[in-house]
Amino acid sequence: xxxxxxxxxxxxxxxxxxxxxxxxxxxxxxxxxxxxxxxxxxxxxxxxxxxxxxxxxxxxxxxxxxxxxxxxxxxxxxxxxxxxxxxxxxxxxxxxxxxxxxxxxxxxxxxxxxxxxxxxxxxxxxxxxxxxxxxxxxxxxxxxxxxxxxxxxxxxxxxxxxxxxxxxxxxxxxxxxxxxxxxxxxxxxxxxxxxxxxxxxxxxxxxxxxxxxxxxxxxxxxxxxxxxxxxxxxxxxxxxxxxxxxxxxxxxxxxxxxxxxxxxxxxxxxxxxxxxxxxxxxxxxxxxxxxxxxxxxxxxxxxxxxxxxxxxxxxxxxxxxxxxxxxxxxxxxxxxxxxxxxxxxxxxxxxxxxxxxxxxxxxxx
Numbered sequence: 001x002x003x004x005x006x007x008x009x010x011x012x013x014x015x016x017x018x019x020x021x022x023x024x025x026x027x028x029x030x031x032x033x034x035x036x037x038x039x040x041x042x043x044x045x046x047x048x049x050x051x052x053x054x055x056x057x058x059x060x061x062x063x064x065x066x067x068x069x070x071x072x073x074x075x076x077x078x079x080x081x082x083x084x085x086x087x088x089x090x091x092x093x094x095x096x097x098x099x100x101x102x103x104x105x106x107x108x109x110x111x112x113x114x115x116x117x118x119x120x121x122x123x124x125x126x127x128x129x130x131x132x133x134x135x136x137x138x139x140x141x142x143x144x145x146x147x148x149x150x151x152x153x154x155x156x157x158x159x160x161x162x163x164x165x166x167x168x169x170x171x172x173x174x175x176x177x178x179x180x181x182x183x184x185x186x187x188x189x190x191x192x193x194x195x196x197x198x199x200x201x202x203x204x205x206x207x208x209x210x211x212x213x214x215x216x217x218x219x220x221x222x223x224x225x226x227x228x229x230x231x232x233x234x235x236x237x238x239x240x241x242x243x244x245x246x247x248x249x250x251x252x253x254x255x256x257x258x259x260x261x262x263x264x265x266x267x268x269x270x271x272x273x274x275x276x277x278x279x280x281x282x283x284x285x286x287x288x289x290x291x292x293x294x295x296x297x298x299x300x301x302x303x304x305x306x307x308x309x310x311x312x313x314x315x316x317x318x319x320x321x322x323x324x325x326x327x328x329x330x331x332x333x334x335x336x337x338x339x340x341x342x343x344x345x346x347x348x349x350x351x352x353x354x355x356x357x358x359x360x361x362x363x364x365x
Contacts, residue, residue: 122222123264124148125212127205128159132196140164141201143208147231149264158260160231164190167208173226174215181221185214231261232273237364239280244360252284275301275313276362279355282320295324302335315342315352 129144141164146157171187188207194200215221239254259277278301285294298321305314318339325332342348 122149122266123213123216125209127209130201130205132201139196141196141204143205145208145212147261147264158257158264160235160261162230162234164204166230166234167211170226170230171211174221174224177226178221178224181218185211185218187211228265231265232258233364235261236273236276236280239277240359240362240364243280243283243356248284248287251280252288255280255284272313272362274304275317276359276364278304279313279316279359282317283356283359286320286324291324291327295321295328295330298324310342310347313358315339315348316355316358318342319352320355 124147126146126148127143128146131142131144133140133142142161143163144159144161146159148157168187168190171182175182188204188211191200215227221227235254235258239251239258242248242251242254255277259274259281262274262277278297282294282297282301285291285297298317301313301317302321305311305317318335321335322332322339325335339348339352343350343352
């Protein structure tokens, strides 16, 4: 018996054709799956590894998929393990599995090349929620993004909520002014249908994260006024509106978020916007009976103003600082002297306009 088995084994090893080897192996060959099964399993594993990641591809990559014609492709693999695992490395895979491996390897190479050419980002973006809003006659998806930058790990990230049309307007404006840098940055195009499916929303969420990350990675784009407006201007307008209507607690959260956004962006979002934000914070803190925080905001604004004379915000901040310092029993002599010098020089009326009056009159454009 042993000699007969040894003879069969030698015969199988010496045979040239795959059919003879399979016949010599006998029933044991049935334990291995067919190539079609390997292909299905491999495709399933590839799908699980691709979920949650993205890259941009053109519509020509998927000419047969109608659902993808109007939107960028959105999946690229992480730089982890390969598609076939250890077993595939030990033996040549079937044709179906080999084709899946080639596809995954190409995607991995593309991802690695893209990653290596990017400038390190200063900010990170993550879509934390996406809600379908029905505002008859319109219907749209509102994407809420967390904006995370350098700072204490326990600090809450700033947040913005934007629609697809807001992202599209930003892309269009930047393309018009920065054709060179924007030529390498893709954007998910409009779709004629299936805009509100979970799959489309998830894909666009990942696309917007990468789109903003790419913009932040290019210094010329990062400092563009259009990008600053995209982040800050809607927050300032809503905060101003709530402050003017007396909803100070709701306005305070928006002013604080706008200030955090401007701090993380690191580039001026407008000559007077940081001052306007500090004015909004000071007014809200004062109306909510928190004079200490209101004084701190006024002090910060005076530091930013420095020796800028005459500036329309200088006298109102000085007046607020003097009044709040008196209320808290703190030294107000320096601010009082500066305010008196401005009044004697005829650079500001007596009394000067309040911070609240400035907020109401300021036009944000």
